[in-house]
């Protein structure tokens with residue numbers, strides 16, 4: 043009998059920042075008090091700061107999809123023409139939400155593992171000047187690919203459309219100049235790089251997006267951006283907020299501000315680089331080699347091996363939860379996350395465990411090959427010891 047610690051290595055939920063968890067225990071407070079308003083105000087202000095935008099930032103008690111739903115139901119009208127970039131399960135979610143609300147969506151699809159190019163967005167906008175919105179994932183968590191939202195934003199900014207970016211795993215894993223690149227709506231979620239449990243969704247809203255809200259006619263009630271903006275300005279949320287989650291968020295934001303969003307991003311990028319180097323050294327293939335993002339690395343299972351076996355082995359041998367593929371990618375790929383509260387020691391351990399699992403399941407590798415490749419990245423990056 044060996045001791046196995048439970049480890050969460052998935053791209054949402056992600057490992058939790060312990061001080062944020064401890065902060066949740068102080069949730070015996072009322073949300074219509076000055077005590078709570080102070081926390082809520084600082085939360086919204088800090089979110090704005092770490093997102094690096096001067097746009098309004100609003101928060102809801104919901105998983106990330108709640109903010110995606112809110113963006114559509116508050117900013118559009120039935121029959122509006124929109125462009126949806128779909129390169130994975132989350133892109134498909136945009137298409138489903140657009141359909142549910144009766145938008146007329148031109149869905150630009152890319153095969154899983156690939157991305158929708160900015161050129162295709164530009165062409166779609168040129169072909170249909172009435173387009174009101176363009177939807178995309180900054181980071182497509184289901185495939186590990188990352189979109190060029192900078193170039194897309196520039197193309198969208200030249201039109202009357204707004205650019206709605208699901209950055210739920212983009213925030214904290216890739217540079218995102220929300221104001222400079224014209225990301226009119228940028229969406230985030232608590233259980234990703236923000237290193238706290240699921241339950242909070244937030245989004246930034248640009249002046250161009252607020253203007254669309256003036257003429258939008260889709261019905262909505264709980265997710266009411268205008269109402270939420272008014273409440274937020276008063277230090278409150280429109281409905282009963284998830285107080286424990288807000289306390290956790292305030293603590294996590296303190297940490298992220300202290301570290302700096304750029305550093306948190308660089309951390310994820312380095313861990314992703316080390317993971318890519320390790321799996322390549324082991325003779326495995328990346329699922330999205332063309333534009334790999336840094337939120338998660340998707341790896342193809344070796345020929346003849348089901349990725350579900352690898353996922354199961356991680357859990358049974360090491361108590362570690364890694365992500366399988368979603369939808370038709372299930373059994374084909376496994377995904378190792380880097381966003382939020384992950385460090386190099388996590389990568390070394392994950393790769394060492396992977397080497398054992400591969401060997402035990404008929405794909406023979408030399409122990410230490412992947413770990414050494416990850417160590418080289420650590421050494422090259424000259425990561426400094428922390429006092």
Ligand SMILES: *Cc1c(COP(=O)(O)O)cnc(C)c1O
Pocket residue numbers: 054105106107108132179181182183208210211231240
């Ligand atoms: C996690 C995630 C979401 C939100 O999913 P929820 O389960 O609603 O939190 C949306 N988009 C992407 C890219 C994600 O990674």
